Amino acid sequence: MPLLDHLGELRRRLTIVIVTIVVATVVMYFATPVLVDILKEPIVPYVPDGKFYITTSLGGFALRFSIAIKIAVVMCTPMIIWQILGFFLPALKPNERRWVVPTVLAATALFFIGAVFCYFIIVPAGFEWLLREADAIASVFANLEDYINIEILLMIGFGVAFELPLIVFYLAVFHIVPYSKFRSAWRYIYVAMLVVSASITPDASPVTLIFMYAAMLSLYEISLAVTRMVIIARDGKKGLTEGRLDFFSDEDDE
Known part of the structure; x- marks a missing residue:
């Protein structure tokens, strides 16, 4: 295709990705109370009294929006990978195109396996060590925004590593x-x-x-x-x- 047609195709696929993520973010925002309960589950046993705190007036909104957009991007990962591969698909030879669907499936599966592995294995062990170290020198004041953001980043990191x-x-x-x-x-x-x-x-x-x-x-x-x-x-x-x-x-x- 001519250059302008390539740019038009790229714009179309980027628009699909952005619109999908925005819609998913709105949905995830209203689901954040449930998501927060799920994310707190592996950390609660190591937090003093099992209580978390939000220390700023905008902290609750900022945390909900942060969780919503990060979870939306993660949930849209298969679609994002598909759009990226779809853009390059016309340039592939017929024998190479048969790898596209297995690649999307494998990449998606590996990412979520890494995130789940982190949630069940890494997060409990990591936060137990961190909170034990903090408790040895000061009283622990569990800032929910800080804890959840670190946990999500850990899960994304393991998903990418996998x-x-x-x-x-x-x-x-x-x-x-x-x-x-x-x-x-x-x-x-x-x-x-x-x-x-x-x-x-x-x-x-x-x-x-x-x-x-x-x-x-x-x-x-x-x-x-x-x-x-x-x-x-x-x-x-x-x-x-x-x-x-x-x-x-x-x-x-x-």
Whole structure:
């Protein structure tokens, strides 16, 4: 298509995304009392007297709006991914288009698995450690806005981190980066994942960092194992060394 047609298509898809998120935000705003009760559930056991407080006159509205828009974006994730892939779909070859639907499903599933894993495993352990540390030096005054925002950011962070297997899978299966390089450069990748884990955990506690790092390492190794089986089944063992990009020199293989 001509450039202006591409821009028109991009505008149409962005409009769909924005309108959908706005509508979802309005719906989620009226549902925030229920959402807050759900979000407080894993934290309440570690809060003194189980009571939360809002300390400013605008705090309640700001918190409800913040929760509504964040949850709306999360709930609209499948549609957002679909619109992004839909924009690039005409440029894909027929044999590449068959990956679009599985990609949307896999990306959505991994994101929500990461968020649920964080809600049930990370949030209780993380807040228990944080509140125990705070209680050792001062009386804890549980600011609801602060606690909920950190919890949501943690869940989004884990949801994004759980996309790692999909990224590694496509980079290796489409021979963008050779599988052999992912395996041989494991030292650099492990250090990079540690840095990423520290960067996307908003509470900066060692508990969430360790859990995040362990989850990313496990997902990375699982994704490599699955990728190896797919490549060997499709291309044979020679496919493990094929790739268009090479970020590491041959010296790293030694």
